[in-house]
Amino acid sequence: MSNIKIRQKMLAHNIKSYELAAAVGIFPSTLSVWLRTELNDERRERVEKALDQLINNK
Numbered sequence: 001m002s003n004i005k006i007r008q009k010m011l012a013h014n015i016k017s018y019e020l021a022a023a024v025g026i027f028p029s030t031l032s033v034w035l036r037t038e039l040n041d042e043r044r045e046r047v048e049k050a051l052d053q054l055i056n057n058k
Contacts, residue, residue: 001048003035013055023050 001009010020021031024046034043 001044003038006047006051007035009051009055013058015051015054019054020047020051023054 009015010017017031018028021028024031026034031047034047039047
């Protein structure tokens with residue numbers, strides 16, 4: 001999943017960046033930096049897993 005799709009999924013499910021960052025276990029500013037360029041495989045997996053968990057818990 002590309003960074004744009006991650007952002008779109010966050011918007012569609014009303015997930016705030018600080019919520020996603022907390023679920024990943026990083027600071028919100030770190031998430032912002034990560035999403036400026038394409039994520040490497042390890043980071044993408046962490047972010048997608050946390051995002052899916054947040055969506056399923058809402």
